[in-house]
Amino acid sequence: MSKISATTVLDQVIDLAKDLSDREIIPFFKNISHLRKSDGSPVTAVDASVQSALEDALPKILKAPVLGEEMTNDQQMQIWGQRDTGLWCVDPIDGTTNFVNGIPYFAVSIAYFKGGEPVIGLVLNPITGQVFTAENGGGAWLGGRSLLQNRSRHTSLRECVASVDFKRLPEPLSARLVSSPPYASQRNFGAAALEWCDVASGLFDVYVHGNQKIWDFAAGALILSEAGGVMASFTKGPFWLDETLSRPVIAARDPMIFEEWSNWLALSL
Numbered sequence: 001m002s003k004i005s006a007t008t009v010l011d012q013v014i015d016l017a018k019d020l021s022d023r024e025i026i027p028f029f030k031n032i033s034h035l036r037k038s039d040g041s042p043v044t045a046v047d048a049s050v051q052s053a054l055e056d057a058l059p060k061i062l063k064a065p066v067l068g069e070e071m072t073n074d075q076q077m078q079i080w081g082q083r084d085t086g087l088w089c090v091d092p093i094d095g096t097t098n099f100v101n102g103i104p105y106f107a108v109s110i111a112y113f114k115g116g117e118p119v120i121g122l123v124l125n126p127i128t129g130q131v132f133t134a135e136n137g138g139g140a141w142l143g144g145r146s147l148l149q150n151r152s153r154h155t156s157l158r159e160c161v162a163s164v165d166f167k168r169l170p171e172p173l174s175a176r177l178v179s180s181p182p183y184a185s186q187r188n189f190g191a192a193a194l195e196w197c198d199v200a201s202g203l204f205d206v207y208v209h210g211n212q213k214i215w216d217f218a219a220g221a222l223i224l225s226e227a228g229g230v231m232a233s234f235t236k237g238p239f240w241l242d243e244t245l246s247r248p249v250i251a252a253r254d255p256m257i258f259e260e261w262s263n264w265l266a267l268s269l
Helices: 003-028 045-061 073-080 096-100 171-179 192-201 214-226 255-268
Strands: 066-068 087-094 107-114 117-124 131-135 139-142 161-165 185-187 206-213 230-232 246-252
Touching (some): 045 107, 066 073, 087 192, 107 192, 117 192, 131 192, 139 192, 139 214, 192 206, 192 214, 192 246, 206 214, 206 255, 214 230, 230 255, 246 255
Parallel strands (some): 161 185
Antiparallel strands (some): 117 131, 131 139, 206 246
């Protein structure tokens, strides 16, 4: 894919996400009932309607199947097998718990895979209007501002602010993070795609999550990578060669701090 064609595709994806946000998501913020999926997480009619709209619209922008959260595991695995030849990967509402409870921290996440990894990524917060985007080799952006302009505020892990989701981490690691954290402070806001972007933009310095699905991190991980950040899984293998749909993730905005962070985590697992 040439950079020119990718930019054209990205512009169309931005327009699509903004339109769906205005029509399908914002009118129902704080005003919608929900059900519980088998894993206990909430799901709403808006999740289904936005995913359906994305399944219809994205192949018209770039012909490829759409992998999304709101489909069966068999469907997901079948489509995931096409990531080398091309597929869309979407989370219609990342952070549904926040959405249904009126917390303005949730996102639409869209990525396009080619050659086994994402080459286009978008994360949109419908409430703030923030649009994070990236192209493989084209940098990461928050609106019109390059995220490459950000520089790490800290020189050591001890000074950092971390984003940590405790509930999916191994118990020994959670216990050590609570009793002897290696960073200055910790937060968790409940929408993985945005948390990746907040590492990319410098709001967080380091990140760890015990288990994310591919639609949680596909766009956000590309955005962080194009902003100069680094990521890995607990297994330390090449990040995008993992064939599973879910994995634990470690990330940092600064490569030197990432090394310190990942080494600390490795000793705690």
